[in-house]
Amino acid sequence: MIEFQNVVKRFPDGFTAVKGLNLTVHDGEITVFIGPSGCGKTTSMRMVNRLLSITEGKILVEGRDNRDFPAEELRRKIGYAIQQIGLFPHFTVLDNIAVVPRMLGWEESRIRKRVDELLDLVGLDPDINRDKYPRQLSGGQQQRVGVARALGADPPIMLMDEPFGAIDPITREVLQEEFLAIQQEIGKTIIFVTHDIDEAIKMGDRIAILRDGALEQYDTPDNILAHPKDRFVRDFVGSDRSLKRLGLVRVSELMDPESKPLVRMRDSTDKARQVIEEHKVRSAFVVDDEGVLKGWVDLDGIRHAPNSLIDAMMEADFHEIGVRKGNTAREALSAMVARGFRITPVVDKNGRLVGSITLKALQDLAEQEWSEEEATAS
């Protein structure tokens, strides 16, 4: 646990970059610091491992004032990763990752094992990469090594200052996903600085929005999106926050496992028409005998081939038209918009239809949010 208690940072030039910050970073969570450039994210973070001194107030690390520890000892317990990565070019990948373990006096065999383990964890083949120098790695690979280095001595706490900032959007998403998967395993207490709201929503268990050195709002991503405290936060999270919020909701939370407008391939077109009318949908899903999604059929199709459902249906791969329970509501919406459906089939990994999700369900979610906001605003 990291606790900021009335923390103030005044620089020697008189500029007050942090103005009485109060905030608790919970164990095992990723807390994202976000805010406009110059709002004091980096400054706040760097006071935790005492790269910057605290002017007033204090920061408790694991219950103790962080000034009670010798600075170097404190820092060796706190993993540190920065946007510029800062790998040592004259050290091999192994030596870079081994910096803190070596300072802590680990045995060489243990260090080697740890390095291999970490390289595996960040998705780099140890045998290929262990003895490379940083310049022999791509930017994304260097960033992975940077994260592995921060994890070197298995610190309980990590400070990450825009760790994926210097990476192209595609690689960044991959790294984010990977890091979240790693965090599932290691459960570190992490302060994660970013100025990308999408990254914050994706990575954060909690988001601290800073403005001019003060805490504006501190809450879970969902609550921040659903209940932005004021205009600043609302603007900051963006006018598409409803859409963003859909990104936090899983299909499994919104789908209707009962509602399955489906017909089997060997059913008649009459049956199909009946299902469509009964469910008040424009098309019904067609499955085979195993229940695997094979396509869909609508009234137009039935009109063209009234005698054979197989001729009337549109065949499609379930990967293309179905969404999975683990997908976000935002992805489901995107699938609907792309195909002009009001309803999208939810399938399991074998393509079996397990339910459906409707445009209406998504709308309802947004509306509920809207009315809540009206309520708070008035």
Next chain:
Amino acid sequence: MTWTRVPGVASLIWLALAVAFFALQTVTVPVTDPELRDAVGETASFAPDLWLPLFSFDGGTVIDMQASNDVRVLTFGLLDAETRAVDALRGTPVTLALGWFAALMALIEAGLAWAFRDREEKLVRPLVRAAGIFLVIWSFYGHEPFWDWMLRGLFPTSPDLLYNSNVLVSLASQHLELVLVSSILTITIGLSLGIAVTRAAFREFLPLVSDVVNSGQTVPTLAIIAIMAPIIGFGFWPAIVALILYGLLPIVRNTIVGLEGVDPAMIDAAKGMGMTPTQILWQIEVPSAASIILAGVRTSVVINVGTAALGAFVGSGGLGNPIASGLNQSIDPWVLLGALAAALLAILLDYILGRIEYVMTPKGLQIEQ
């Protein structure tokens, strides 16, 4: 992959050199001096008197070639000049020298090529090779008949070729002593200064130190020497002081530039991981700046070789002596002897320092071809 990396090539080259040296090595001449004939017999075998005292092996007759015209010796293949003969004969079996040395080097290189056959090795091999090449060049350098032959080619009519018989090596040694002593002091002072003023505690002195060091180089060396001589006296030390002042600039400047150029993100990362300032300095900053600092050292040392010649004016000796005397007495070969010898020395030191620079630049920082 350059040819020097092909395994065994270096060894073969040394072997060829050994054969060549052996072929040129021994010359048998009749002994005309009756006294000498009593001692050695009708003929005497001579090995070239190359300056390689460290590498002596059996295989000839030791003769110190000095003034006497009784015996004509073809000392070295290149050299059909008269040597100034034999006045004494230390009857022990000797020596040579380059042939054996080259053969030894061939063996060493072969051994190293085998030992490091499947990995890149850039410390031992370049240093051994540099040392070998240095000793070969140095034996020619210290070989007076060689100079005699060369200067005679340039000044066929001049009566005074060599400045003094048998002094080149001692002049060069004095010169080297000046350069080495001053360089060691300059490097120590320059590095400490450069490191100190880039530390937070002394950073305020950075502009001051830069200015002083810069102006040190603008004052003519001769002026510094002239000022120093009355204070410290004549001889070795005033020259050393002048050399230090003069050689400081490249080292301090490059140390500052090198250290200031270290990526701040790297230092931030190092600090954030809990490295102490000392660890950061020696493990991160200095290695990162090593190639720039060493380039400064190299420049400084090479400059010093030239500047040290001025030491002759305060009696510190060195290769400036033949230059000064030559200028005084209008004897061109002397001037050329000193200048050429100093230039060769500079090239030699530059080469060695270049190898050291290469070896000491961390592998991760070397530019890949």
